[in-house]
Amino acid sequence: MKPLVVVNVSELNSVDDPFIDLSALEDRTVLWRRFSGLPRNMLEHKIQRPRISRYRAAFEAVYAARGSAAIISHMPRMTNAVAAHGGKKLPPHLAFAFNFTDLPAQAERSKMAERFARVDQFCVYTQFEADMYASAFGIDRARFQPVTWTQDRPVLAADAVLPERPYVVAIGGEGRDFRTLVATARALPEVAFLVIARPHPALVDVPSNMTVRYNVPLSECWALAAGAEMLLVPLLGPETCCGHITIVSARLLGLPIITSVSRGTAEYTEDFAGTVLVPAGDTERLQEAILAIHEDPDAAHALASVDAVRAGGEYSRAQWTRYVSDFLERVA
Numbered sequence: 381m382k383p384l385v386v387v388n389v390s391e392l393n394s395v396d397d398p399f400i401d402l403s404a405l406e407d408r409t410v411l412w413r414r415f416s417g418l419p420r421n422m423l424e425h426k427i428q429r430p431r432i433s434r435y436r437a438a439f440e441a442v443y444a445a446r447g448s449a450a451i452i453s454h455m456p457r458m459t460n461a462v463a464a465h466g467g468k469k470l471p472p473h474l475a476f477a478f479n480f481t482d483l484p485a486q487a488e489r490s491k492m493a494e495r496f497a498r499v500d501q502f503c504v505y506t507q508f509e510a511d512m513y514a515s516a517f518g519i520d521r522a523r524f525q526p527v528t529w530t531q532d533r534p535v536l537a538a539d540a541v542l543p544e545r546p547y548v549v550a551i552g553g554e555g556r557d558f559r560t561l562v563a564t565a566r567a568l569p570e571v572a573f574l575v576i577a578r579p580h581p582a583l584v585d586v587p588s589n590m591t592v593r594y595n596v597p598l599s600e601c602w603a604l605a606a607g608a609e610m611l612l613v614p615l616l617g618p619e620t621c622c623g624h625i626t627i628v629s630a631r632l633l634g635l636p637i638i639t640s641v642s643r644g645t646a647e648y649t650e651d652f653a654g655t656v657l658v659p660a661g662d663t664e665r666l667q668e669a670i671l672a673i674h675e676d677p678d679a680a681h682a683l684a685s686v687d688a689v690r691a692g693g694e695y696s697r698a699q700w701t702r703y704v705s706d707f708l709e710r711v712a
Contacts, residue, residue: 384408384712385448387471389415389441389462391434391455399452400701405708413448415441417458435461442466449712452476452704456492463495472711474704476503478524481554481622483516493517501707505529508643509621528647529624530697533632540603543591546677547572548670549608551601551630555622557614557640557661558582564614564666565590571674574608576601606633609677610670615640617660624648628695631655634688636680638669654684 388399395414402410417437419425424433438453438461445451450472453459459475466473475496484492496502496517502524504510510524548571550561558575559582565573566587573590575583583592596604605611611630613623621644628648630637639649640660649655656673658665673680 383411387413387445387451391417391458413444438462478502527703534602536603537599540600542607549574550612552626553578555620610636610673613639631691634685636684654687
């Protein structure tokens, strides 16, 4: 029987990233054609706005998709580029990892909505995002099908140098409330804070008990996290759709987590014994939560270790394989 050809185009991952392990669907072989929006020459590295590497990858993917069973684009702006290049001639289109840190302004959103109308299915990581994006772009809610974020346990650098005294760690930059975090650190001079993030105005003037580091390799970042008393994910508001990857990574490592109550992360924070929720922007409640774990870290880690066992199955990449298989069975 003829193989099932699937085109996969990623915004941020290389062509060597397999995405999922799917080589056959029922009695048909699945052949993957992979493309990446990562810069691959000097010009693409130099010109970031517009991100010409994205549009080059989208064009290549659309060209390769002629006669294929389906095309999978990753991240909204890659989906937008693929839909723009492909017009109405694309095979069934799955928009994976459909997640915006901030929704585009109305003018750009209107243009995107016209292109997204031609996408068959959108993969989001929470029910809240499905509702929000369906409303924002005027697309039938039924075309948004959530799936859990999945990944392996983070790799830890063996040579990472940990702080000498007990510390708490905050990791990530998207949708984070650094002002509340810095204010909390000022109010708790007895607690050492390590922040691993991107440059941000709120992180320029920090108290003496807070260390800020940028551009830390991923394996070193998670080795530093694994040595901490707890991990903090303070979010900007009750509808912030960020922090999923950080929360999942920390949970797989058995770390106690303190994060903000948000409809945008509810599936990843509710009903986990080792995760403490505080209202977004509430410095006092964040202080109380930090001190409770700081004073009895062993008890907090015991709860988090239970979550880690559960996380091993809940965040298995096999979920994505089933999700994509279901899509292909419907459209191929």
